[in-house]
Amino acid sequence: MPAPKKSNAPAKAKGKAFSHLDTQGRARMVNVAAKPDQRRRAVAEGFIALSPATLKLLKAQALPKGDVLTVAQIAGIQAAKRTSEWIPLCHPLPLHEVAVEFEVTAKGVRIVAAAETTGKTGVEMEALVAVSAAALALYDMCKAVDQTMVIEGIFVAEKTKW
Template sequence: MSEDKHLTHLNADGYARMVSVTDKGDTHRVAIAGGFIRMQPETLDAIGRGEMKKGDVIGVAQVAGIMGAKRTSDVIPMCHPLMLTGVDLDFAMQSDGIEIIATVKTIGKTGVEMEALMAVSTAALTLYDMCKAIDKEMVIERIELLAKRGGKSGDYTKEGYRGKVVGESEGD
């Protein structure tokens, strides 16, 4: 690890600390994260037909993902509480599962990567919870940062990511 990429969540005594962002300026920040929940074709069919006993699986997962993003600092110890200005999740049915993409935005001193990852994670766990009665073999996988914009470290797009480019969505 290079000198300029050292871990900053430790104080001089080696104890955990929340990094100070006091002197940083506010910038527009966006992060996109993705994940996938693999499931049986029968489970996908039941979701698509609206036949899940627990209700609108995708609708509930959408709201859960938004709530997860908003509560990130309550779960991840060193995350700063942020005033999010936008959270959106997209769900794409595939032949073997559901792809989840979360876009999170703020204007602030620190990025929203963790909030985007938390949105995807919470949505995936909600899908799992709502479908577990009929599919015990579901697997949540590939939760990852796909792109980010803003901040000192600059913009990032994961190699091979071909989805929406950060900043191209409406409202940016």
């Protein structure tokens, strides 16, 4: 019996193709060369629950490691720029803007990150990575005073192209 022909066509399940798998089920990076460049924007959100005592210290900028929100903001921006190093099959993108903002609430900190580019693929992974890294930086900056923190609810809130 002859060996099956190899194909770069995506694998299928129940009639749907998996873009990141070849016909043998192996991972592959999707070829986006034929796609048109488009302006793209994504917004992601997440939350880190903090104890009331930690929130009080954060609001007073009295945490032992300093200005935690600025450090977390920079961590989020830096991580978004390196998303393709975090996510193996992600295309490296030239980011035109990454913004990371925080809303301190009665239960913790809401994190919102937006990423924008003009390119062939979306920037939702960059926004998600920005939120994740910002949450992890907040965790790291607060862990000396709060062992009850919980990072939760990270999701894509908006994805647009035009």
